[in-house]
Amino acid sequence: MLKIKNIETFYGNIQALKDISIEVKEGEIITLIGANGAGKSTTLMSLSGVVPVRSGSIEFLGKDITNKNPDEIVAMGVSQVPEGRRIFPLLTVQENLDMGSFLRKDKGEIKKDLEYMFELFPRLAERRTQQGGTLSGGEQQMLAISRALMARPKLLLLDEPSLGLAPIFVQQIFDIIKRVNKENNTTVFLVEQNAYMALKIAHRGYVLENGRITMTNDASVLLNDENVKKAYLGI
Amino acid sequence: MKLDFFFQLLMSGLTRGSIYALIALGYTMVYGIVKLINFAHGEIYMIGAFTALIVSGVLSMYGMNPVFIFLIAITAAIIYSAAYGVTLEKIAYAPLRKAPRLSALISAIGMSMFLQNYVLLAQTSDFLPFPELLPEFGFLDPVKFIISTNQFLILVTTTVVMVLLTFFIKFSRTGKAMRATSQDRDMAQLVGININKVISITFVIGSALAAIGGVLISSHIGQINFYIGFIAGIKAFVAAVLGGIGSIPGAVLGSFVLGITESFGTGYISSDYEDAFAFVILIVILIFKPSGLLGRKVSEKV
Ligand SMILES: Nc1ncnc2c1ncn2[C@@H]1O[C@H](COP(=O)(O)OP(=O)(O)O)[C@@H](O)[C@H]1O
Ligand SMILES: [Mg+2]
Numbered sequence: 405m406l407k408i409k410n411i412e413t414f415y416g417n418i419q420a421l422k423d424i425s426i427e428v429k430e431g432e433i434i435t436l437i438g439a440n441g442a443g444k445s446t447t448l449m450s451l452s453g454v455v456p457v458r459s460g461s462i463e464f465l466g467k468d469i470t471n472k473n474p475d476e477i478v479a480m481g482v483s484q485v486p487e488g489r490r491i492f493p494l495l496t497v498q499e500n501l502d503m504g505s506f507l508r509k510d511k512g513e514i515k516k517d518l519e520y521m522f523e524l525f526p527r528l529a530e531r532r533t534q535q536g537g538t539l540s541g542g543e544q545q546m547l548a549i550s551r552a553l554m555a556r557p558k559l560l561l562l563d564e565p566s567l568g569l570a571p572i573f574v575q576q577i578f579d580i581i582k583r584v585n586k587e588n589n590t591t592v593f594l595v596e597q598n599a600y601m602a603l604k605i606a607h608r609g610y611v612l613e614n615g616r617i618t619m620t621n622d623a624s625v626l627l628n629d630e631n632v633k634k635a636y637l638g639i
Numbered sequence: 640m641k642l643d644f645f646f647q648l649l650m651s652g653l654t655r656g657s658i659y660a661l662i663a664l665g666y667t668m669v670y671g672i673v674k675l676i677n678f679a680h681g682e683i684y685m686i687g688a689f690t691a692l693i694v695s696g697v698l699s700m701y702g703m704n705p706v707f708i709f710l711i712a713i714t715a716a717i718i719y720s721a722a723y724g725v726t727l728e729k730i731a732y733a734p735l736r737k738a739p740r741l742s743a744l745i746s747a748i749g750m751s752m753f754l755q756n757y758v759l760l761a762q763t764s765d766f767l768p769f770p771e772l773l774p775e776f777g778f779l780d781p782v783k784f785i786i787s788t789n790q791f792l793i794l795v796t797t798t799v800v801m802v803l804l805t806f807f808i809k810f811s812r813t814g815k816a817m818r819a820t821s822q823d824r825d826m827a828q829l830v831g832i833n834i835n836k837v838i839s840i841t842f843v844i845g846s847a848l849a850a851i852g853g854v855l856i857s858s859h860i861g862q863i864n865f866y867i868g869f870i871a872g873i874k875a876f877v878a879a880v881l882g883g884i885g886s887i888p889g890a891v892l893g894s895f896v897l898g899i900t901e902s903f904g905t906g907y908i909s910s911d912y913e914d915a916f917a918f919v920i921l922i923v924i925l926i927f928k929p930s931g932l933l934g935r936k937v938s939e940k941v
Contacts, residue, residue: 454825478831490826492819503819506812507831555831 405430405591406451406559411460411470413443413450420446422615424460428559433585433592435602435623437636438612444595445487447612448561451593452484453477464559479507481558485565487595489548493537497528500536500547504554514554521550524580542573549577553584559591560584566598574598578605599636603627611636646785648906649899654790654859656898657797660891661852662875663882664804665724665845667890670879671821672841674740678747679727680849681872682754685865687720687850688769688857689758695770709772709858716850723754724846725839733838751869758865765864772858789859796855800848801891808887813840821885870914877917881924883934892932896920 406428413421420443428434438444449455451462453474461470469477483504492500501521505514522529525546531539536547545565552560562581566574582605584590596602603609603623611619611632619626626632662684669677691712698708731750735743773792808814820827820837828834856871857863874897882893897917904916924932 452829454828473833474828475831475833478829484829486826486829490823490829492822492826494822495815495818499815499818502815503827503830503832506816551830 405465406593407461407463408447408451409461409463411450411457411462413446413455413457415446415455420615421450421457424612424615424617426610426617426620428591428593430558430591431585431589432608433581433594433606435594435596435599435606435609436612437596437599437602437609437632439635440597442612443615444612445563446615448484448486448563448593448595451477451561452482475507478555481556482561483552483555483557483559484561485545485548485552485563487563487567489541489544491536491539491544491547491551493535495536496533497536497539497547498532500551501528501554504551507555513556517554517556521553524583525550542569542576545569545573545577549580553590557590559593561593561595563595564597565594566596566601574601581605599632600627603632643784644906648902650786650790652899652902653895654793654898655902656895657793658852658856658871659875659878659894659898661797661800661848661855662871663879663890663894664887665849666876666879667882667884667887668817668841668845671885671887672817672824672838673732673736675732675743676747676876676884677727677732677845678744678872679731679750679754680724680845681868681870681875682751682758683720683724683727683846683868684849684853684871685758685863685868686723686754687716687846687853688863688867689762690719690850691716691772691854691857692767692769692863695772699770705772706774709774712772713851713854716854717847720846720850720853721843724842724849728838728842733835751872755865755869762865764866766862767864769857769861769863771861772854793855793859796851800851804844804848804887813837817841874914874917877921881921881931883931886931886933886935889931889933896932 408424408426411421411424412419424447436444436447446455450457453469453472456471461468463469464480464482467480469480492503495503501518505517508514527543528546528550531543536544539547549565565577569577578601581592581594585592594602594606603626606623609621609623609626610617619632662680665680666677669675694715695708695712698711727750731746732743735746773789775788779786779788779791808817816827816832816837817840820832820834824834875894878893878897879890881897882889882891897920900920901913901916905913
């Protein structure tokens with residue numbers, strides 16, 4: 405479904421991604437784990453077209469999307485929940501969700517999806533008319549995920565959804581990710597520092613170090629790998 | 640009599656405020672979306688006035704009904720100014736979007752000078768008489784010592800425009816996209832908003848409002864030259880900063896505060912200081928409220 409081939413991304417003269425190749429198959433949950441500053445967010449931003457890649461190519465559903473405009477990439481079915489959630493602070497919860505379905509025209513279906521989001525996260529329903537910026541961190545994460553799902557993405561990119569959340573929210577967020585993957589057959593590309601949780605729900609994983617992929621395997625294999633254990637699982 | 644004078648000043652303050660508001664909205668909306676002070680915005684207003692002058696001049700030679708002349712002239716001014724505004728963005732600002740802020744600012748000042756001098760050369764530095772485009776009507780006669788039909792029309796037009804704009808920003812799909820873009824541009828892209836389109840639309844709206852202001856006030860005052868945009872532009876910019884740059888209600892409030900202060904200041908203190916009042920209240924308000932009357936404190940993202 406997604407084929408990232410040898411991409412390199414720079415910020416000015418600083419190279420953030422070095423020869424990255426990642427493949428995601430339809431229906432999978434894959435995870436990209438790595439330390440702070442490894443280049444995880446840059447990978448997702450390159451995929452979404454927000455940060456240009458200098459070389460290499462990205463193919464989605466057989467079409468080349470390298471350096472396409474972000475809105476065209478969203479239109480093809482790739483939605484991102486960026487790091488830090490990035491809720492529109494002065495838009496209401498409802499308006500934030502409307503923005504999620506910005507490119508859709510199927511009013512009836514949008515309404516159904518909205519109901520589905522409120523079923524997934526009843527708290528959002530309660531806070532519908534409240535400004536996004538007034539929500540708690542956990543609620544903002546729920547809203548960020550719902551906003552991305554409102555686009556009905558084929559591929560959902562999640563950037564550290566557990567960051568800064570209380571453990572009870574973390575569990576809930578991971579449960580939802582699994583549920584969305586199963587129920588809607590949404591393919592998930594999960595970026596995490598919380599390697600243990602991520603590898604638990606993912607089918608496969610990639611390890612990113614200093615802008616390079618150093619390891620890839622089935623998630624269950626990575627969970628038991630000595631190096632991964634030492635570096636990312638704190639065991 | 641004293642009371643009459645007071646109301647005259649109030650009306651002229653509101654009229655001024657309306658015009659400032661029509662221009663200030665362009666500054667504040669553009670700032671909200673691209674974080675740039677569009678210093679050439681005053682020139683867009685001036686170009687709107689010149690367009691109306693030329694179009695109405697041609698049409699009146701054919702002896703057309705004055706109301707039609709007014710409507711056609713203002714429509715032409717809106718279209719022409721909007722085209723200038725969008726072109727300005729594409730040529731002078733879009734290529735610098737990723738460059739340091741100062742580059743775009745210098746580019747804006749350059750465009751302002753360029754447009755002024757271009758009109759100076761194409762026209763003349765003298766004031767040109769501007770026709771009475773605004774229709775006169777009789778029902779205000781009983782209060783005409785307080786408010787003229789011109790002032791009335793300016794106030795009504797401005798109010799209608801503001802209400803329409805508010806509804807557009809609040810409820811339309813594009814309006815929501817504009818708000819989202821001003822709050823977080825990258826995130827706006829990530830939900831599928833084409834920000835190039837949003838930026839163009841912002842320049843179209845800002846320029847159109849400035850053109851409306853330009854035609855209304857020129858018709859009221861009766862003369863224009865290439866320099867009117869510079870003065871009005873600075874005043875409107877002060878109004879936008881007063882209200883809190885980036886805030887739409889702020890720009891309107893700041894404009895009326897400025898217009899009324901100027902009007903009462905010149906009426907009760909001295910007309911010698913007409914242009915100084917703007918800066919006095921700007922300084923006073925910014926001392927007590929650095930983000931402007933309705934501005935939000937924004938933490939700079941790096
Ligand atoms: N906007 C930026 N400008 C310059 N350098 C950046 C920018 N964003 C990230 N970087 C650098 O790129 C590298 C990768 O960052 P990032 O992708 O955010 O890592 P991660 O998400 O894995 O923590 C880091 O060295 C970081 O300092
Ligand atoms: Mg990151």
